[in-house]
Amino acid sequence: MKFMLAVLALTLAGAAASGAGELPVAPNGIACLTDYRAWEAVAPSWRDDRGQIRVILGNPTAMKALRSGTRPFPDGSTFAKLAWSAKKHPKFPLATVPDAFAQVEFMVKDGEKFKPTGGWGFARFVGQELKPYGKDASFVLECFGCHTPVKDNDFVFTHLATIP
Structure with a gap:
């Protein structure tokens, strides 16, 4: 199951890959x-209000902290x-599957740099073109506002999906 989740995440992540060129900021x-x-x-997760399938990935630093239960997360921990x-699968309508890529979001832990937002930097890139979200840097208040209910985590x- 763990292997299948990783393959699904990597397959879906590959579908979101953008072309060559400078990275958006x-x-x-x-x-x-x-x-x-x-x-x-x-x-994986599902967001009712957006009707979105989501897959959360962690870099090695974040994964080590998740597995060990380390909180706060160490600097360098990053989630995507x-x-x-x-949409419903056309051949199996009981299944819901990914349709159009909506966005990729990042949480980057740097306790000093992002102190006002709990040590986390937030970024969102929308659509296949990975257009940066937000008119100015204050967009992070929107992100951080949503995350305050889980301050204790x-x-x-x-959390890591449980698998045998």
Whole structure:
């Protein structure tokens, strides 16, 4: 099962790959990362209000902290959340599958640099063109506002999906 989740995440992440060229940069200076395509799957999720299938990936630092229960997460921990609109599978309508790529979001831990937002930097890149989200750096207040209910988990919603 773990292998299948990782294969699904990497397959779906590959579908979101953009063409060559300069990486887009969010208004707060966080560039769209590319190495997330090789990260491990943390868990899938579903967002009711957006009708999106999401897969959360973690870099090696984040995965080590998740597995050991280390909180707060150490600097360098980074999560990527990939999102797709959803549709019914045409040959098996009981199944919901990814449709159009919606966005990739990042949480980057740097306790000093991102102190006002709990030590986390946030970035979102929308659509196939990976357009940076937000008119200016204040967009992070929107992200951080959503994450405050999970302050006790260092502002991270996702836990490792349990697998045998």
